[in-house]
Amino acid sequence: MSNKDKIPFDGLDWSDFQKKYIDALNAFNSPKPTVNSGWVNAMNDWWQFNKPETPNENMNMFENVLEQSRNFYYVSEQFTNLVDGINKLKNNNQGITDFINSKFKDIDPSVFGGNNSFNWNTLADNFEQPIELLKKTFTDSSVFSNTMFNESNPGMGKIAEQLFSAAGLGANRETQDKHKLAIKLWAKYQDNYQEDLAVKARLNKDALELMRTRILEMSAKGEDISSMRQVYDLWIDSNEKIYGEYVFTEEYSELNSRLVNSMMAFKKQSNEITEDALVSMNMPTTSSVNELARRHYELRKQVKAMQQEISNLKKELLLKNNKPVAAKNDSKSSIIKRKSKTKTNKRVAPKSSNVVQIKQDKKKLTNNVKAIKKKTKQKTKKTATDKGMIEIKF
Amino acid sequence: MNPFNIEHKDIVDEIHEFNSKLAQGFSTLSELGEIEVGVSEKEAVYHEDNLVLYHFKSRTEKQNPIPLLIVYALVNRPYMADLQDGRSMIQGLLDEGVDVYLIDWGYPDSADKFLTLDDYINGYIDNCVDVISEKHKLNKINLLGICQGGALSLCYTALHQEKVKNLITTVTPVDFHTKKDLLSHMVRELDIDQIVDASGNISGDILNATFLSLKPYTLMGQKYVDLVNILDDKEKTMNFMRMEKWIFDSPDLAGEAFREFIKMFYQQNGLVKGTVKIADDIVDLSKITVPILNIYARDDHLVPTDASKALEGCVSSKDYNSLEFPGGHIGIYVSGKAQKMIPPSVAAWLAERT
Numbered sequence: 001m002s003n004k005d006k007i008p009f010d011g012l013d014w015s016d017f018q019k020k021y022i023d024a025l026n027a028f029n030s031p032k033p034t035v036n037s038g039w040v041n042a043m044n045d046w047w048q049f050n051k052p053e054t055p056n057e058n059m060n061m062f063e064n065v066l067e068q069s070r071n072f073y074y075v076s077e078q079f080t081n082l083v084d085g086i087n088k089l090k091n092n093n094q095g096i097t098d099f100i101n102s103k104f105k106d107i108d109p110s111v112f113g114g115n116n117s118f119n120w121n122t123l124a125d126n127f128e129q130p131i132e133l134l135k136k137t138f139t140d141s142s143v144f145s146n147t148m149f150n151e152s153n154p155g156m157g158k159i160a161e162q163l164f165s166a167a168g169l170g171a172n173r174e175t176q177d178k179h180k181l182a183i184k185l186w187a188k189y190q191d192n193y194q195e196d197l198a199v200k201a202r203l204n205k206d207a208l209e210l211m212r213t214r215i216l217e218m219s220a221k222g223e224d225i226s227s228m229r230q231v232y233d234l235w236i237d238s239n240e241k242i243y244g245e246y247v248f249t250e251e252y253s254e255l256n257s258r259l260v261n262s263m264m265a266f267k268k269q270s271n272e273i274t275e276d277a278l279v280s281m282n283m284p285t286t287s288s289v290n291e292l293a294r295r296h297y298e299l300r301k302q303v304k305a306m307q308q309e310i311s312n313l314k315k316e317l318l319l320k321n322n323k324p325v326a327a328k329n330d331s332k333s334s335i336i337k338r339k340s341k342t343k344t345n346k347r348v349a350p351k352s353s354n355v356v357q358i359k360q361d362k363k364k365l366t367n368n369v370k371a372i373k374k375k376t377k378q379k380t381k382k383t384a385t386d387k388g389m390i391e392i393k394f
Numbered sequence: 395m396n397p398f399n400i401e402h403k404d405i406v407d408e409i410h411e412f413n414s415k416l417a418q419g420f421s422t423l424s425e426l427g428e429i430e431v432g433v434s435e436k437e438a439v440y441h442e443d444n445l446v447l448y449h450f451k452s453r454t455e456k457q458n459p460i461p462l463l464i465v466y467a468l469v470n471r472p473y474m475a476d477l478q479d480g481r482s483m484i485q486g487l488l489d490e491g492v493d494v495y496l497i498d499w500g501y502p503d504s505a506d507k508f509l510t511l512d513d514y515i516n517g518y519i520d521n522c523v524d525v526i527s528e529k530h531k532l533n534k535i536n537l538l539g540i541c542q543g544g545a546l547s548l549c550y551t552a553l554h555q556e557k558v559k560n561l562i563t564t565v566t567p568v569d570f571h572t573k574k575d576l577l578s579h580m581v582r583e584l585d586i587d588q589i590v591d592a593s594g595n596i597s598g599d600i601l602n603a604t605f606l607s608l609k610p611y612t613l614m615g616q617k618y619v620d621l622v623n624i625l626d627d628k629e630k631t632m633n634f635m636r637m638e639k640w641i642f643d644s645p646d647l648a649g650e651a652f653r654e655f656i657k658m659f660y661q662q663n664g665l666v667k668g669t670v671k672i673a674d675d676i677v678d679l680s681k682i683t684v685p686i687l688n689i690y691a692r693d694d695h696l697v698p699t700d701a702s703k704a705l706e707g708c709v710s711s712k713d714y715n716s717l718e719f720p721g722g723h724i725g726i727y728v729s730g731k732a733q734k735m736i737p738p739s740v741a742a743w744l745a746e747r748t
Contacts, residue, residue: 039409043416062423065625068618069416080405096396119532215397224399228408240611247576247608257583264585270591277579290507290594297508300443304517365530369597 075235076228078107096214104212166242175276183267189262197261203246207239213239397618401638420504426632429639432473434484436496440525444500453488458741460559461493461526461535465550467542468651469601472498473539473641473654474727477636481728489494492744494525497543501645507594510649512673519550521549523557534559541565541697542721545659547679548705554689555684560741560747564689565723567697568679571663576608577696581660590653598644600736606641608695612668621732635658637728666708674733680704685713689736694723715743 047066051059082103211234218225223232246252275285338386412562440447464484466472466672475496476484487494502509526535536559539547544566551558572668590596608615626632664670670677686709690702699718717739719726726732 031536039413043413050443061419061635063620065416065419065621068615069412069622072412072619073613076405076409077489081404082401084402086396086398089396149450161405219395219397222395224397226399226404228400228405229619233616236616240609243610252580253583256580257585260581261585262594264588268588270590282420289504293505293507296505300537301513363716 039077040070043073072228072232079231093219098217100212100215100219104208107208120343175273176271178273178276182266182273185262185266185269189259189266192255192259192262199246199252199255203242204239207235207242210242211235211238211323233362353373396626402496402607404702406695408415415622415625419622420627422625422631423635426628426635429632429635431478431636431639432476433479433482434476434488437528438609439495440522442518442521442647444506445518445522446500446551448496448498450484450488450494450496452491452493453485454491457491457493458744458748459493459530460532461495462487462562462743462744463522463537464494464496465524465543465547466497466499467537467540467596467656468499468502468514468546468647469542469644471640471645472540473639474724477640478633481633481730481733483727483736486535486733487741490737490741492741494736495522498579503594503646506648508650510650510673511546511655511658514612515546515549515553515672519546519558520524521552522555523550527557532716533557536560536562538562538564538740539566540618540727541567542655545567545665548665548679548682549672550625551682551684552677553672553675553678555682560685560687560744561682562687562689562743563702563705564736565694565697565702565726566688566690566705567665568668568708569663569701570660571658571696571699572678572704574698575701578603578659578660580604582658584656586653586656590649593649595646595649596652598646600645602642602644605696636643637724666704679708680710683711684707685747686711687740688714688716689739691718691719691723691726693721693725696723703738713747 043066082100085099085103086096089099214234215225225234271286275287278285435451436444436448437451439449464472464475466475476482479485484494484496499518523535523537527533534557537547537551539545539562541564544563545568547563548566549560549566551561567575572578621631621634624634658664658670663668665677665679668676668678668680686705688702688705690697690699692699694702703716706716718736719732721729721731726736
């Protein structure tokens with residue numbers, strides 16, 4: 001690797017640095033350091049320092065890894081205290097059970113976003129992605145972008161109530177009504193969103209309770225946990241189980257639908273308001289672009305249908321061009337036969353029959369095209385020759 | 395009894411080891427460069443709008459004379475079936491002497507907003523089938539549908555049975571109202587008209603996040619902590635990154651096709667009820683009589699086995715076979731186990747019916 005390509009912090013062994021730090025503290029007989037003495041902060045500092053110097057297409061991925069590593073550290077920190085406490089109790093079974101119960105109670109308040117250094121919602125928040133993405137969908141393009149509507153506003157209901165009570169007046173009455181409806185829809189969405197968050201917090205709490213039960217069961221069965229990774233996996237499994245059971249309930253189906261539907265209702269309304277604003281500025285709107293896209297789509301289908309017709313006609317013509325040869329052969333044989341019967345009209349009859357044949361063929365061809373048209377209903381079909389590498393791109 | 399057989403020092407050591415792997419992993423990820431996917435040599439033989447039909451170069455002297463067209467889903471990208479050397483269903487099929495074609499739907503844009511299922515089934519798929527049939531001078535070819543592509547293939551076969559020799563469905567939902575179908579449960583009460591009217595095309599990111607939210611703690615959390623353990627191995631990390639690339643490479647869905655699919659398939663369960671309507675034609679699965687091989691995954695969290703197994707009761711094919719793969723929805727295409735099981739089974743089944 002050239003110097004240019006070398007990563008700028010190649011020489012920095014961050015983990016070794018951390019280890020030395022703890023070893024140094026141990027050497028000075030300071031109070032025994034614990035893992036919750038700043039692993040996460042140290043990692044954050046390290047990353048903040050190095051990140052700007054790291055142009056790499058895989059760095060988003062690495063940020064994902066770091067984010068989840070933080071959760072692993074959080075869980076480890078929380079349970080280090082628990083493990084230390086239990087270890088001091090030796091084999092006092094009742095004491096261990098009581099201590100686990102007590103410690104889990106300490107963890108509980110954080111489920112609701114308390115002041116503990118560890119917030120169980122940190123991970124859960126990451127799992128709100130569908131909702132976050134959907135929110136982003138409309139806030140970026142909405143006239144309400146960067147306004148109070150972007151954030152959960154506890155006073156939203158009150159504001160909405162005040163606005164709803166004011167009657168629309170004057171020439172802008174219609175616009176006022178649209179805005180009022182948008183606010184009403186937003187307030188409805190906010191209610192659903194808050195309800196969803198509350199449910200998620202409840203699920204986090206239930207998962208923690210399941211985890212406690214599982215640990216006690218393991219204790220009773222004589223099974224043990226020998227690493228923080230096992231603790232983390234247990235935490236993940238417990239959350240997944242509780243979440244998995246909940247999402248199969250009718251309650252979830254109803255809440256999820258209410259949440260998404262209310263969001264989309266607001267988005268639709270905000271789109272309408274945005275359109276009004278754009279129309280007043282004589283700018284293109286979503287509706288006008290949609291209409292163009294629709295016409296474009298129809299034209300594209302028509303072009304394909306016509307290409308198919310041309311292709312079919314070409315085929316028929318090819319057949320037609322080949323026919324005289326066949327007809328000639330046929331007429332030859334018929335002439336040979338006729339020769340034996342009669343010599344008169346030997347050329348006229350075949351000619352007139354050929355004309356009739358052509359007329360019949362034309363009629364047949366027209367009928368065929370009609371039949372194809374009817375059958376396919378503008379469906380696009382091309383021959384292999386035509387289809388070979390034709391690119392119909394708009 | 396103390397359930398924690400672990401001392402404070404052990405925890406510090408474990409975290410330290412984790413940190414070391416993380417730091418090492420940073421270097422590994424920095425050095426990976428571009429993540430390449432799609433290994434088998436192929437040639438584009440037909441283009442239409444955003445669609446490209448690929449023909450894969452054969453890897454055997456003798457081939458099954460009837461080509462196989464793979465119809466991929468409209469979500470995610472088809473290179474999942476040809477991810478990397480040794481983890482490619484297509485490569486496996488080629489090695490077994492199957493002549494493989496693949497539909498790549500591309501990335502639908504705003505001009506595709508009004509594409510319907512009729513356009514996809516009676517338009518794009520039918521055109522691809524015609525191209526292949528005429529190229530090989532055949533009246534019928536073999537079809538293999540992947541996930542939603544399987545549902546589209548079923549519709550196509552019901553409507554154009556005269557052009558299908560054998561049909562293979564893989565992890566294909568047929569009954570959308572089975573008990574364990576979480577995806578169906580999530581979308582059952584959604585106001586799809588409102589979503590499409592408000593959004594136009596449906597963002598691939600939203601679809602992707604919805605799939606991940608089916609098992610959020612595992613798929614968006616634990617997976618990355620697991621990754622730390624393999625970050626010191628460049629090859630394994632590269633494998634992980636290929637999958638990661640595929641997962642987040644999500645094309646948008648054409649709005650109208652999405653509207654039709656969710657309403658008719660997921661909400662109305664029209665495939666088993668016989669109410670799916672493509673253009674003016676009802677999709678009647680009971681009309682299907684061609685030989686069918688239905689492959690499903692035992693641990694599929696997206697398409698439960700019951701949802702796939704329902705196919706047997708819907709079709710009239712006397713020659714109906716099923717195959718259960720001991721793995722998940724994606725593992726059926728990319729796992730080592732799948733490479734040994736799926737392509738040889740498909741090739742043998744097709745050979746018997748050629």
